[in-house]
Amino acid sequence: MRISVVKNVLDANDRIAGENRSLFDGKGIYVINLMSSPGAGKTTLVEETIEALKGKYRIGVIEGDIQDTCDADRIAKLDIPVVQINTGGGCHLDGNMVREALTSLDLDAMDLLIVENVGNLVCPAEFKIGENVKIMILSTPEGADKPAKYPLMFQEASVMIINKMDLMPYVSFDLGKARKDALALNPQLKIIEVSCRTKEGLDIWIGWLQERIEAYRKSAPSPAGP
Amino acid sequence: MRISVVKNVLDANDRIAGENRSLFDGKGIYVINLMSSPGAGKTTLVEETIEALKGKYRIGVIEGDIQDTCDADRIAKLDIPVVQINTGGGCHLDGNMVREALTSLDLDAMDLLIVENVGNLVCPAEFKIGENVKIMILSTPEGADKPAKYPLMFQEASVMIINKMDLMPYVSFDLGKARKDALALNPQLKIIEVSCRTKEGLDIWIGWLQERIEAYRKSAPSPAGP
Numbered sequence: 001m002r003i004s005v006v007k008n009v010l011d012a013n014d015r016i017a018g019e020n021r022s023l024f025d026g027k028g029i030y031v032i033n034l035m036s037s038p039g040a041g042k043t044t045l046v047e048e049t050i051e052a053l054k055g056k057y058r059i060g061v062i063e064g065d066i067q068d069t070c071d072a073d074r075i076a077k078l079d080i081p082v083v084q085i086n087t088g089g090g091c092h093l094d095g096n097m098v099r100e101a102l103t104s105l106d107l108d109a110m111d112l113l114i115v116e117n118v119g120n121l122v123c124p125a126e127f128k129i130g131e132n133v134k135i136m137i138l139s140t141p142e143g144a145d146k147p148a149k150y151p152l153m154f155q156e157a158s159v160m161i162i163n164k165m166d167l168m169p170y171v172s173f174d175l176g177k178a179r180k181d182a183l184a185l186n187p188q189l190k191i192i193e194v195s196c197r198t199k200e201g202l203d204i205w206i207g208w209l210q211e212r213i214e215a216y217r218k219s220a221p222s223p224a225g226p
Numbered sequence: 227m228r229i230s231v232v233k234n235v236l237d238a239n240d241r242i243a244g245e246n247r248s249l250f251d252g253k254g255i256y257v258i259n260l261m262s263s264p265g266a267g268k269t270t271l272v273e274e275t276i277e278a279l280k281g282k283y284r285i286g287v288i289e290g291d292i293q294d295t296c297d298a299d300r301i302a303k304l305d306i307p308v309v310q311i312n313t314g315g316g317c318h319l320d321g322n323m324v325r326e327a328l329t330s331l332d333l334d335a336m337d338l339l340i341v342e343n344v345g346n347l348v349c350p351a352e353f354k355i356g357e358n359v360k361i362m363i364l365s366t367p368e369g370a371d372k373p374a375k376y377p378l379m380f381q382e383a384s385v386m387i388i389n390k391m392d393l394m395p396y397v398s399f400d401l402g403k404a405r406k407d408a409l410a411l412n413p414q415l416k417i418i419e420v421s422c423r424t425k426e427g428l429d430i431w432i433g434w435l436q437e438r439i440e441a442y443r444k445s446a447p448s449p450a451g452p
Contacts, residue, residue, distance in 0.1 A: 037264045038347045038376060039368025066348065068374045089378065091317065091348040119375070120348050121264045122292065122317040141367040141390065142265025148294045149345070150264060152315065164367065170396055 013127055016095030020130025023102070024113070030213045031113045033093075033131035035153065037146075038119030040139040041163040043071045044196040045205075046114050050078050052206045057111040057213065062101045064093040064118045071116060081105055092123040095130060112213060121146065125153040132216060138182075139164040144174040147181035154182045159190045161205060166195040239353055242321030246356025249328070250339070256439045257339045259319075259357035261379060263372075264345030266365040267389040269297045270422040271431075272340050276304050278432045283337035283439065288327050290319040290344045297342060307331055318349040321356060338439060347372065351379040358442060364408075365390040370400040373407035380408045385416045387431060392421040 024031050036042050043063075050059055061082040063072040072084040083101045085093060098115060105113075115131065117124040125134075136157040138146055141164060147154045154160065160182055162175070175193075182189055190208065194201035250257050262268050269289075276285055287308040289298040298310040309327045311319060324341060331339075341357065343350040351360075362383040364372055367390060373380045380386065386408055388401070401419075408415055416434065420427035 037345070037368075038372055039263065039365075065375050067377060068371075070371050070374060089352075091346070118348065119263070120317070120346060122344065122346050123349065126315075139265075139367065141365065141393065142263075145294075145296050146264055148296060149291050151293060167367065167393065167396055170393055 010126065013095045016099060017128035017130045020095055020099055020102070023107070024130060024132075027107045027110065028217060029107060029110050029113050030216045031115065031129075031131045031133075032209075033115050033117060033124075033129055033134045034137070035117045035121075035124045035134065035157070036119065036137035036139070037121045037142055040119070040137040040142065041196050042116050042119065042137060043074055045137060045161065045163065045194075046116055047074060047078065048196055048199070048202055049114065049206065049209065050075070050080055052202070053112065053210070054078070054080065056210070058109055059112045059114065060105050060110045062093075062098060062105075062113065062115045064097070064116060066090065066118060081110075087118060091118055091120050092127050093117050093129055094127045098129040111217075121150045121153050125156045133158045133212065135159045135161065137161045137163050138178065140167050140173040141171045143172070144178035144181070147178060147185055151185050154185045154189065157186070157189065159192060159205075159208065162191065162193045163196055165193050165200060166198050236352065239321045242325060243354035243356045246321055246325055246328070249333070250356060250358075253333045253336065254443060255333060255336050255339050256442045257341065257355075257357045257359075258435075259341050259343060259350075259355055259360045260363070261343045261347075261350045261360065261383070262345065262363035262365070263347045263368055266345070266363040266368065267422050268342050268345065268363060269300055271363060271387065271389065271420075272301060272342055273304065274422055274425070274428055275340065275432065275435065276301070276306055278428070279338065279436070280304070280306065282436070284335050285338045285340065286331050286333075286336045288319075288324060288331075288339065288341045290323070290342060292316065292344060307336075313344060317344055317346050318353050319343050319355055320353045324355040337443075347376045347379050351382045359384045359438065361385045361387065363387045363389050364404065366393050366399040366401075367397045369398070370404035370407070373404060373411055377411050380411045380415065383412070383415065385418060385431075385434065388417065388419045389422055391419050391426060392424050 061075045064085045069084045075082040083104045134157045287301045290311045295310045301308040309330045360383045
């Protein structure tokens with residue numbers, strides 16, 4: 001009985017996520033679902049991505065947090081439209097929460113939507129929101145045992161960004177093990193090593209993202225014309 | 227309707243957690259529920275606590291992970307009875323999982339039970355397991371905005387251990403803000419700064435824990451005699 005209930009919840013979520021996806025395709029919006037443990041560097045990566053791409057694409061951001069608006073406040077300072085979802089205790093975003101947030105954004109003036117999920121390496125991986133791609137961050141202080149212990153996140157993501165590479169001299173992070181274990185779970189996983197602090201490696205992330213956005217714009221159903 | 231279902235789940239869990247608590251009191255076992263984000267240092271703190279106290283108390287450990295036994299393997303090397311709970315996707319331990327795990331431990335030969343929860347700063351805070359005390363770890367690379375963003379964990383814990391103090395020169399962690407925001411949520415919170423790597427501050431944690439165990443042993447219903 002219990003399994004059946006969970007399945008229904010996920011089915012219902014998939015349906016709403018699919019509706020979000022159709023809406024995004026109608027407008028030609030590429031959507032990222034960004035996930036990680038608390039404090040791995042999601043908001044900093046969003047800030048860096050905005051700085052790199054704001055001249056090229058019209059960007060919007062949805063911030064997911066249990067409460068508080070401190071991440072959204074950081075994004076608003078960059079003059080980017082941002083909506084805060086406060087889950088009020090909820091441990092992940094779902095399709096419906098994102099759908100509600102979309103009503104506060106001008107989707108006709110957006111090419112790229114970045115959704116920063118609640119900081120949690122477990123639950124967000126289960127819930128689609130209508131994204132084109134799931135991106136996850138693993139930060140070096142967390143340790144290299146995380147793929148083995150939290151497999152779904154690594155299986156669902158298209159990209160694993162290994163952040164805080166600048167801390168490598170001070171932490172015991174086995175980069176080879178992290179890469180190997182993550183690729184064993186997900187052989188297609190793209191792995192990019194960065195330091196948001198020193199900016200090392202960010203060009204590779206930005207290059208990857210731009211390539212994907214351009215490929216989407218070529219292949220997606222054209223947005224409604226003027 | 228939805229709120230009512232959640233309430234029933236939590237009520238049922240409270241009942242089972244209460245039964246666990248009665249069992250522990252009958253045996254005179256002090257129980258810690260240890261929680262944090264992934265990679266904050268829970269297992270290392272458990273190892274250090276065992277090293278410091280294994281001559282004084284008979285210790286047992288329950289390891290909670292989604293899958294894998296790497297943490298339990300580390301504890302087993304210290305010659306301490308350990309049971310692994312694999313939640314198979316579940317994001318937290320609950321009273322029933324712990325009750326099941328207890329059948330694999332000799333509770334008549336135990337003074338202190340350390341339960342290491344699934345790495346997650348959100349969901350574990352909602353579920354009692356029959357513990358005497360909830361202990362949480364915040365590590366400096368996670369950032370000082372965590373109390374504001376994940377309030378329940380900081381409200382539920384009796385102790386916040388700030389770990390990885392050795393990384394302070396290399397990360398932007400506002401210790402004053404973390405302390406202030408955590409105490410605003412929970413004025414009784416005991417805050418202990420440690421580095422499991424350099425051992426700095428661990429004596430304060432061990433001293434606090436020993437005091438609590440001794441107070442419990444004086445006040446608790448006596449264990450059943452031989």
